[in-house]
Each structure stands twice: as structure tokens, then as C-alpha cells.
Amino acid sequence: MTGGNADDEVLVSIRNLVFSRGSRKIFDGVDLDIPRGKITAIMGPSGTGKTTLLKLIGGQLRPDSGTITVDGRIVHELSLGRLYELRKKIGMLFQTGALLTDLNVFENVAFPLREHTKLPESMIRTLVLMKLQAVGLRGARDLMPAQLSGGMARRVALARAITLDPMMILYDEPFTGQDPISMGVLVKLIRDLNRELGLTSIVVSHDVEETASIADYIYLISEGKVVGQGTPDAIRHSESPWVLQFMEGLADGPVPFHYPAPDYAADLLNPPA
Amino acid sequence: MLALFQKLGYTTLSTLQKLGRANLFILHVVTGLPEILTRVRLLLVQVYSVGVLTVLLVSISGLFVGMVLGLQGYNVLSDFGAEQTLGVMVAASLVRELGPVVTALLFSGRAGSALTAEIGLMKATEQLSGMEMMAVDPVKRIIAPRFFAGCLSMPLLASLFSMIGVMGGYFVGVGLLGVDEGAFWAQMKSRIDFYDDVVNGLIKSAVFGVIVTWIAVFEGYDAVPTSEGVSRATTRSVVYSAFAVLGWDFVLTALMFGGD
Ligand SMILES: Nc1ncnc2c1ncn2[C@@H]1O[C@H](COP(=O)(O)OP(=O)(O)O)[C@@H](O)[C@H]1O
Ligand SMILES: [Mg+2]
Numbered sequence: 001m002t003g004g005n006a007d008d009e010v011l012v013s014i015r016n017l018v019f020s021r022g023s024r025k026i027f028d029g030v031d032l033d034i035p036r037g038k039i040t041a042i043m044g045p046s047g048t049g050k051t052t053l054l055k056l057i058g059g060q061l062r063p064d065s066g067t068i069t070v071d072g073r074i075v076h077e078l079s080l081g082r083l084y085e086l087r088k089k090i091g092m093l094f095q096t097g098a099l100l101t102d103l104n105v106f107e108n109v110a111f112p113l114r115e116h117t118k119l120p121e122s123m124i125r126t127l128v129l130m131k132l133q134a135v136g137l138r139g140a141r142d143l144m145p146a147q148l149s150g151g152m153a154r155r156v157a158l159a160r161a162i163t164l165d166p167m168m169i170l171y172d173e174p175f176t177g178q179d180p181i182s183m184g185v186l187v188k189l190i191r192d193l194n195r196e197l198g199l200t201s202i203v204v205s206h207d208v209e210e211t212a213s214i215a216d217y218i219y220l221i222s223e224g225k226v227v228g229q230g231t232p233d234a235i236r237h238s239e240s241p242w243v244l245q246f247m248e249g250l251a252d253g254p255v256p257f258h259y260p261a262p263d264y265a266a267d268l269l270n271p272p273a
Numbered sequence: 274m275l276a277l278f279q280k281l282g283y284t285t286l287s288t289l290q291k292l293g294r295a296n297l298f299i300l301h302v303v304t305g306l307p308e309i310l311t312r313v314r315l316l317l318v319q320v321y322s323v324g325v326l327t328v329l330l331v332s333i334s335g336l337f338v339g340m341v342l343g344l345q346g347y348n349v350l351s352d353f354g355a356e357q358t359l360g361v362m363v364a365a366s367l368v369r370e371l372g373p374v375v376t377a378l379l380f381s382g383r384a385g386s387a388l389t390a391e392i393g394l395m396k397a398t399e400q401l402s403g404m405e406m407m408a409v410d411p412v413k414r415i416i417a418p419r420f421f422a423g424c425l426s427m428p429l430l431a432s433l434f435s436m437i438g439v440m441g442g443y444f445v446g447v448g449l450l451g452v453d454e455g456a457f458w459a460q461m462k463s464r465i466d467f468y469d470d471v472v473n474g475l476i477k478s479a480v481f482g483v484i485v486t487w488i489a490v491f492e493g494y495d496a497v498p499t500s501e502g503v504s505r506a507t508t509r510s511v512v513y514s515a516f517a518v519l520g521w522d523f524v525l526t527a528l529m530f531g532g533d
Contacts, residue, residue, distance in 0.1 A: 058406050084408040098403030101395075115409045160407075 011036045011168060011200045012057060017066035019049070019056060026052055028224035029066075034168075039194050039201040041215035043208070045246070045255070048221050050204040051095065054170045057202070058092055059083045071167065088116060091161030091169040095176065097153035099145040099160070105132070106141040109160045116164065131159040135189060151182025158189060168200040169193070175207040183207075187214055208247055212236070220246060222255070295491045298412070302490070305410075305417030315418040316425075323384045323419065323486075324426030328433065330383050331376055335367075335434035338375060339441025342366055346442070347450050356452045360461035363442030364435075368465065368474040369530065372435035374522050377481035380427055381514035385489035388419055389510035392493025393503035401494075416490050423489070427482025428475050435474070473529045480521060485514045 012034035019027040026049035034040045044050055055061045056068055059075045068075045070086060078086060099108050109128045113119055119127070132138040135155040145153060154174060161169055174186050191214045194201045205211040212218065212232040220228040220235070220243055228235060228243040236247060245253030261267065309316050346362045392415065395401050401411040439461075446452040465471070489510045496506035 055402075060402065060405060084410075087406055087408040090406070092403070092406040094399045094403055094406075096399055098399040100400055100403075101398070112407050112409075115407070115414070164407075 009035055011071055012202070013067075013069045014057075015067045015069075017056070017068065018064045019052065019061065020064055021052075025224050027063075030221070030224070030226055032219055032226065034200060034202055035217070036200050037194075037198060038216040039190065039203060039214055041203045041205060041211045041218045042221060043205055043211060043218060043246070044221035046206060048223070050206075050221070051172055053221075054092065054172055054202070054204055057170065058087060058090060088112075088164055089167045091158075091164070091166040093154065093157050093161050093169065093171045093174060095172045097145070097150075097157040099148075099153055099157055101145050103145075104141070105137065105143050105145070105148070105156050108145070108156060109163055112160065112163045127163065128159075131163050132156075134162070134193070135159045136185070149182070151178050151185065154178075154182075154186065155189065158193075162193065162197065162199075165197070166199070168202070171201065171203045171205075173205055173207075174203060175205060175210045183210060190214055208249065212247075222246075291495070294495065295487070298491055298494065299420075299487055301412045302417050302420050305413030306421070308413055309418055309421060315414075316422055319418045319422035320426060323388065323422045324430065327380060327383050327426070327430055330379055331430045331434050332437050334375065334379055335372075335437035336441040338371055338434075339363060339367065339438030339443075340445045342371075342438065343442035343445030343450070347446055347452065356446075356450075357456035358460050358464075359442065359446045359452050360439075360457035361464040363446070364439050364461045364465050365470060367435040367438040367442075368470045369477075370522070370526070372431045372438065373474055373478040373481055374518060376431040376434045376478065377427065377485055377518045378515060380423075380430060380482075381485045381489065381511055381518070384423065384426070385485050385514055386507050386511050388423070388486070388489040389493040389496070389507045390503060392416065392419070392490060393496035393498070393506050396494065396496060397498040397500070397503055412494075416494060420486050420490050423486025424479070424482045427485065428478045431478030431481075432475070469530075473525075476529075477522065477525050480525065481518050484517045484521060488514050488517060 010033045012032070014030060014032040017027045017030040017032075018025070030053075032042070042050060042053060052061065056063055057070060057075065059078065062076045071089070073082070073086060075083070075086070100111065103111065106128055109131055110124050113124050113127060129138055129141070132141060135158050137152060137155055137159065140148070140152065140156070145156070148156065158169075171190065174190065175183050178186060187210050190201060190203065193199060203211055203215060212235070215232055218228075218230065218232055218235050219226055222242060228238055228240050230238070235243060238244065238247075242254040244250070245255060251257050342363045343359065346359050346366075347356060350356050350359055350362065392401075395411075395415065401415065404411040404414060443457065447454045447457050492506040492510040492513070493503075496502045
């Protein structure tokens with residue numbers, strides 16, 4: 001997969017990305033590079049557009065301007081057929097898991113195989129059990145999604161995301177709402193899968209500690225711009241007050257504690273008529 | 274005043290936009306037909322949940338509607354000494370009107386609302402997005418089988434409704450009120466025309482099937498992906514279906530039976 005020159009080392013490259021929802025600019029000139037074989041984290045407060053960014057990379061949304069290149073192809077210029085070919089090589093783990101609620105665990109993991117291949121049943125069974133084994137849920141194959149805990153649902157979704165042996169996985173908030181144990185399990189899984197399957201991973205998150213512990217490189221995004229980037233160590237020792245506030249979780253700083261409001265004393269003393 | 278015009282313009286535009294989306298959507302759904310024909314199982318599963326599960330509701334309603342027709346018809350017809358034509362009256366009302374229309378309304382309440390809610394929830398829980406990211410087209414994989422299952426089920430359900438309704442009319446008319454059995458059937462046989470009545474009724478129910486299922490799957494697919502959005506979409510699905518069915522019933526009736 002890795003070629004000789006420097007461009008081949010970058011799997012996803014985003015240049016001058018602009019994207020708006022209604023009148024609100026979610027991205028206003030973002031540049032990012034995602035190197036092959038590494039885990040890259042994209043962090044930022046809720047509502048900054050992290051999920052939106054993953055959907056842009058997966059071609060579910062189109063940028064207003066700028067380019068997103070994945071594996072040498074400009075995503076929003078692909079025909080629908082080509083886009084689907086590309087998506088077969090990208091696994092995406094949705095925040096909610098997005099398992100198909102009318103299928104059991106086994107069938108959920110088998111779904112991409114049944115849709116895209118004509119493999120015999122015995123082969124599908126072997127592949128599905130291998131993927132379930134990798135996430136430690138081979139024993140849960142007969143359960144329905146409603147019977148799974150949040151952490152288990154995400155692991156099943158992860159097994160499904162790797163069934164077609166993708167080159168890249170996009171993780172949307174994999175740690176949010178997890179108890180410490182399943183958090184640990186997910187951290188280990190993301191790290192191990194990336195190494196053992198030679199994947200490229202993009203982890204979108206606002207969980208500072210867990211993300212910093214597995215990422216090779218971190219981008220911090222706020223208000224439509226990249227406000228900090230570097231290795232986890234470099235980020236931790238950053239001088240930028242914004243980065244410091246986010247990484248340390250301080251209540252007040254460049255991101256004010258108060259939502260914009262009129263003067264407090266004046267507000268209290270002048271009730272509306 | 275200006276605000277009123279603004280609002281009117283906005284509503285008109287957004288309605289037209291929605292109609293446009295609905296039309297593009299149905300074209301997309303129809304392109305899923307070849308795939309369904311190679312994977313008939315996907316269709317059969319939906320025929321079961323959309324059609325078969327509606328059979329009981331349609332049968333019971335058909336029975337009662339037929340029995341009511343028997344009673345009311347007898348009251349009017351016996352004033353003119355024309356009780357023998359009760360069979361004609363019951364069968365014509367059912368096959369031409371009540372079968373297609375009432376079945377479509379029941380179908381929209383039982384199956385259409387369920388389709389809208391199911392698809393809307395799949396959207397809200399990112400199952401449809403997830404499929405797109407797995408390079409599977411949700412319109413072809415999820416929507417198309419449901420749409421064609423609905424179109425297929427409606428004429429069958431409407432026919433069932435009419436058949437059971439005629440039985441209901443027979444029980445009341447012949448069994449309870451003492452209309453002559455031979456006259457009941459013979460009159461029905463000689464006065465109900467296969468083409469004019471039965472085929473036209475089937476065409477109506479097929480048209481209603483397309484309309485109701487189209488509205489149901491489109492409202493689900495177009496729903497705002499939140500709990501509130503899905504709940505609104507479900508309500509709209511039933512309300513719009515009722516309007517569309519009654520409106521089109523008038524148009525179709527005028528075209529089919531208007532002349533004579
Ligand atoms: N379908 C949508 N329509 C309109 N606005 C949206 C939609 N999805 C997300 N947004 C808005 O876009 C912004 C970014 O959303 P998102 O990418 O989900 O943020 P994050 O994942 O970082 O929490 C939010 O302010 C959200 O309200
Ligand atoms: Mg998000």
C-alpha cells in the first residue's frame with residue numbers, strides 16, 4: 001500500500017475546506033492531512049462539525065469549496081458508482097453504532113458481505129466469526145441490537161466496519177458515554193486493529209485523555225478552523241490558550257463560560273415591562 | 274399584508290419543492306426494481322409485514338361494512354319493493370367504491386403509518402446513513418421492497434374486503450331479513466359487469482396502493498431525523514394519504530363511471 005514518494009504517505013488530504021449549514025459556516029478554510037497507517041485524532045467541542053467532517057470525507061456531504069482527496073481521488077467529483085467503490089474501502093463507525101435493528105449481530109456483520117459479494121454461506125460464516133472474535137463478541141452472535149449494551153453495540157459496529165477489509169476506518173466519538181471498562185476495551189481495539197490490519201484511522205472525539213493516548217497526531221478544530229495541531233505531547237505542552245483550555249478542561253478561557261448576554265446587573269435591574 | 278403574501282409564497286414554494294423531491298424519489302425507488310426481482314426474498318418479507326399482517330383488520334372491517342350495507346340497503350330498497358336487487362346494491366357499492374376507498378384508508382392507518390415510522394426511525398438512528406457508507410443504496414435496499422410490497426398488497430386487500438363484504442351483506446340480507454337467496458345472487462351476477470365494475474375497482478385500488486405507499490415511504494425518508502420529526506411525519510403520512518385517496522377517488526370515479 002505504501003509507495004515511495006511523500007504524496008503516497010498521505011491518504012486523506014483536505015485543502016481549504018469551506019462548508020456551511022444554512023447561514024452558519026461550519027468550516028471556514030480547513031487544511032488537514034491524514035497519513036497512511038497512523039491514527040489521527042480530530043478533536044473539538046461538541047457542535048464544531050466533527051461528524052460533519054467525517055460525512056464530507058465519506059462523500060455524504062459536498063463541500064461549498066475546497067477539495068477533499070481520499071486515496072488520490074477527489075471525493076466530490078466522483079460519480080455515484082465510483083463513490084460507492086471508494087466507500088467499500090472505508091469503514092465508518094457511527095456515534096450510535098447504526099446497527100440494523102431488525103437483524104441480529106451475526107447478520108449485521110454479514111450484511112456488507114451479503115450485499116457486495118457472492119461468497120458461499122460457509123465462507124461468510126467463517127469471515128463473520130473471525131471479525132466477531134477480533135472484537136471479542138463471537139459469543140454474542142445471536143443477540144439482537146436492542147439486547148446489546150452501548151459498548152457492545154459499538155464493538156459489533158466495528159466488526160461490521162472491518163468485514164470488507166477497508167483501508168481506513170472513521171470513528172465518530174467512539175468513547176462517548178462508555179463506562180471505564182468498555183472505554184478501555186475500545187481504546188485497545190482501535191489501537192490493535194490499526195496496527196494488525198495496517199489500517200489508517202481517523203478518530204473524532206472530545207475525550208481528551210483516551211484520544212491522546214492512542215493518537216499519533218492530533219488536530220484541534222474550533223469555530224471552523226484548525227486551532228492547534230501536533231503530536232499528543234506537543235499539544236499538551238502547547239502555549240496556545242485555546243488548546244490549553246480544551247486539553248485541561250478549564251471552565252473559562254478563550255471559550256467564555258457565559259453565552260453572550262447583556263450586562264448582568266443591568267439585566268437584573270431592568271425586567272421587561 | 275406583505276407578510277401574508279410572503280408566507281403564502283414561502284408555503285407554495287416549499288410545497289412545490291417537496292413535490293419535486295417526492296417525484297425524484299419515486300424515480301429512484303423504481304430503479305431498484307431489477308434488483309428486487311433478483312432478490313425476491315426481500316420483497317416477500319415486506320409483503321408479509323405490509324400485506325399479510327393487514328389481512329385480519331381488512332377482513333373484519335369488510336364484514337361489518339357489508340353487514341351495514343345489507344341493513345341500510347334493505348331499508349331503502351324494500352320501500353320500493355326491490356329487495357331482490359339488494360345483492361346488486363351491496364356488491365356494486367363494495368366493488369366500485371367502498372372496497373378500494375375504505376381498504377386504502379385502513380391500509381394507510383395500519384401499514385402506511387408503520388412504514389413511515391420505521392423508515393423515519395431508521396433515518397434518525399443513522400441506519401440509512403450507515404448503509405450509504407457501506408456502499409449500499411438505502412433507497413434500493415430498504416425503500417424499494419417496501420414500496421413494491423405495498424403496491425402489490427393493496428389490490429389484493431381491497432378484493433378481499435369486497436368479497437368478505439358481500440358475504441356480510443348476504444348474511445344480513447338473506448340470513449336475517451329474508452331476501453330470496455336465488456334472487457340475491459342471480460341479480461348480482463347479471464348486473465355486475467366484469468369490466469365496468471370489477472376491473473375499474475381493481476384499477477382504483479391499485480392507484481390507491483401506489484399513492485398511499487408512496488406517501489408513506491416518502492414521508493419516512495424525508496422526515497426530520499428526531500423523535501418529534503418522525504412523529505410528525507407519521508401523522509402527515511396518514512392525513513395526506515386520506516386526502517389523496519378521497520381526492521383521487523373523485524377523479525377516478527368521474528372518469529370511470531361519470532358518463533352513465
Ligand atoms: N442535518 C443537519 N441540518 C442542519 N444542521 C445540522 C445538521 N447536522 C448537523 N447540523 C449542525 O451542524 C453543526 C455541526 O454538527 P456536528 O458535525 O454533528 O458536530 P459534532 O459532531 O462536532 O458535535 C451543529 O451546529 C449542528 O447543529
Ligand atoms: Mg458528532
